[in-house]
Amino acid sequence: MSPKKTALPREVVKWLQTLDLSFYPKNVRRDFSNGYLVAEIFSHYYPHGFPLHSYDKGTSLCAKQWNWSQIGRSLQKQNLHLMKEAIDGTIHCKSGAAELLVQQIYTILTKRHISDIQKQESDFTDQQYQESLPALARSTASKAIKNNLAITEIMAKPDICTNQKKTEVILHRHLEHKAEERVLNPGRFKVKSNRSQLSAKNVVPPSQGDECSDSSSSGGTASKLWSSSTTTGASVSFKEIKVHQPVKHSLVNY
Known part of the structure; x- marks a missing residue:
């Protein structure tokens, strides 16, 4: 065997x-x-x-x-x-x-x-084993400390400062691995883009400028239609309506 x-x-x-x-x-x-x-x-x-x-x-x-x-x-x-x-x-x-x-x-x-x-x-450490696992199955911070700091180590050297330093090293290494995962797979951690990244995505190319068309209606209103290209390539239309306000007659007698 x-x-x-x-x-x-x-x-x-x-x-x-x-x-x-x-x-x-x-x-x-x-x-x-x-x-x-x-x-x-x-x-x-x-x-x-x-x-x-x-x-x-x-x-x-x-x-x-x-x-x-x-x-x-x-x-x-x-x-x-x-x-x-x-x-x-x-x-x-x-x-x-x-x-x-x-x-x-x-x-x-x-x-x-x-x-x-x-x-x-x-x-x-169990780093090689953790890297072989899928992301969802990897250890949490508390589990990483438990896996890499045996109870016999604490019993053999019960000094608080020594065990605290060992724990800090394990936790620091765990956080470094998590930071690397965030960079490689931001969607899993729901990492939101900052404002500069969002504004860059929403910029319309100059060659695909807005197109507008005017049309008149029988009710005395004028409308304008804008069609702008989005980052996904779909066309979205917006309509602006202008209404003529009635003339208000003064009630004051001259």
């Missing part, structure tokens, strides 16, 4: 299948977060450097922090290094972090190069 919705390259998936792990990662983001599978993978290459009996299979934040601290000390002894941002993103189940970390482990242990290795951002 292959991992569900995994972005791992084919050669990495085949490599994981040859390691005879205690359980196969069906969900890469979830199953690698506590670090136990990472320690098990390294134990196949360094049996004495990563004793599995000292690792916890739990999924709590304490278990994750303990396992990854153990892995960090063991990697230092073997003079091996993993990307810290990828480790933090894997602990907090960030988008793309676990996939990038597994690929890095693959290149370190097998000395092989991955041709289509992923290029993920250091903050591991």
Whole structure:
């Protein structure tokens, strides 16, 4: 079985299948977060450097922090290094972090190069996923904060200022994307044109000037008809009626 919705390259998936792990990662983001599978993978290459009996299979934040601290000390002894941002993103189940970390482990242990290795951002946001969705299905501001700021991040670093800065960065990025959408698709956001744009649309070309015609009626009224061209090409007629006012006789006797 292959991992569900995994972005791992084919050669990495085949490599994981040859390691005879205690359980196969069906969900890469979830199953690698506590670090136990990472320690098990390294134990196949360094049996004495990563004793599995000292690792916890739990999924709590304490278990994750303990396992990854153990892995960090063991990697230092073997003079091996993993990307810290990828480790933090894997602990907090960030988008793309676990996939990038597994690929890095693959290149370190097998000395092989991955041709289509992923290029993920250091903050591991869901921007790429949001861009693949239709405009109506994309996250709101509150949903964007929830998706990109895990509860375990707040628990690991409960400092208010730090979490506030993270929230502001997420919100600023979300507003920038919304501004780009307004420019690309103004009709969806019902963006109204300003007065200069409206006046430019309503200007009649000089070659299509107004045409007027006079006609007289039997009732002593004169009428004028104007036909002007609009921006849509349709002809609209307007009629002006002039009425002769009756003469008022003065009531004053001279």
